[in-house]
Amino acid sequence: MGILENTERLALIRTRRSLVPPPDDRDDPMWEESWRFLFHQYTPAMQQYVRRILTTATGGSVSLEEASDVVQEYLTCCLEKGWLSRDAAVIRCFRAYLQTQLRRHVYDYLEHKHRKKRRPPGLESAEVLESIPGDAPDPAEAEFDSSIVRIVVDRCLEKIRGRNETYARILDDLLATDGVGSVDLAERMKRTPREIAYLKHRARRRFGILFVDELAASVRDREALDDLIRALRPYLP
Numbered sequence: 001m002g003i004l005e006n007t008e009r010l011a012l013i014r015t016r017r018s019l020v021p022p023p024d025d026r027d028d029p030m031w032e033e034s035w036r037f038l039f040h041q042y043t044p045a046m047q048q049y050v051r052r053i054l055t056t057a058t059g060g061s062v063s064l065e066e067a068s069d070v071v072q073e074y075l076t077c078c079l080e081k082g083w084l085s086r087d088a089a090v091i092r093c094f095r096a097y098l099q100t101q102l103r104r105h106v107y108d109y110l111e112h113k114h115r116k117k118r119r120p121p122g123l124e125s126a127e128v129l130e131s132i133p134g135d136a137p138d139p140a141e142a143e144f145d146s147s148i149v150r151i152v153v154d155r156c157l158e159k160i161r162g163r164n165e166t167y168a169r170i171l172d173d174l175l176a177t178d179g180v181g182s183v184d185l186a187e188r189m190k191r192t193p194r195e196i197a198y199l200k201h202r203a204r205r206r207f208g209i210l211f212v213d214e215l216a217a218s219v220r221d222r223e224a225l226d227d228l229i230r231a232l233r234p235y236l237p
């Protein structure tokens with residue numbers, strides 16, 4: 001058992017409204033700000049995802065700096081060309097949307113890069129695109145999903161740490177022991193075993209509520225949230 005008591009019950013937790021603005025709010029001054037927040041939230045995972053795709057496609061080492069430049073270029077295009085306004089009505093899961101859009105952007109980036117180099121031998125654009133996994137299990141997407149979970153976990157722990165240090169200590173211990181918990185935790189925290197058991201339950205529940213709230217920020221409806229939780233379940237702590 002990990003830090004979450006029962007991941008099957010996550011979808012039952014009541015969540016707040018998605019942070020993704022609905023299409024009819026495009027004239028709202030907070031429209032762009034909301035999207036900027038979401039991109040900021042996902043940027044670290046986006047950089048790792050792009051780096052993995054580039055590494056697979058080129059067969060060589062790709063720096064995080066190059067991947068970051070590609071992500072920044074994508075974000076700039078999104079805001080300048082109105083991609084988000086165009087697609088907002090059909091976006092159900094922001095994470096899935098980003099994976100698709102980033103993959104396409106990397107394709108364009110590689111083709112442009114290869115055209116500038118006048119198609120060096122052994123690195124034709126078609127070959128590059130074919131080298132990136134399609135329907136088969138994609139390590140880059142798996143890494144992206146794992147990164148998203150790590151980002152959400154860290155954000156939840158940070159919030160809990162600022163509100164309840166006792167819960168934070170218990171959750172840190174659960175993470176460090178793969179959800180088992182240290183045998184001497186009660187002694188170290190100067191609590192009885194019964195108190196620790198109760199506090200673990202409360203801490204896990206608080207973490208679960210925050211975790212789903214954070215995931216709900218990237219989807220538009222309940223069905224999409226359920227789909228997202230199912231997709232991320234292999235990476236849940």
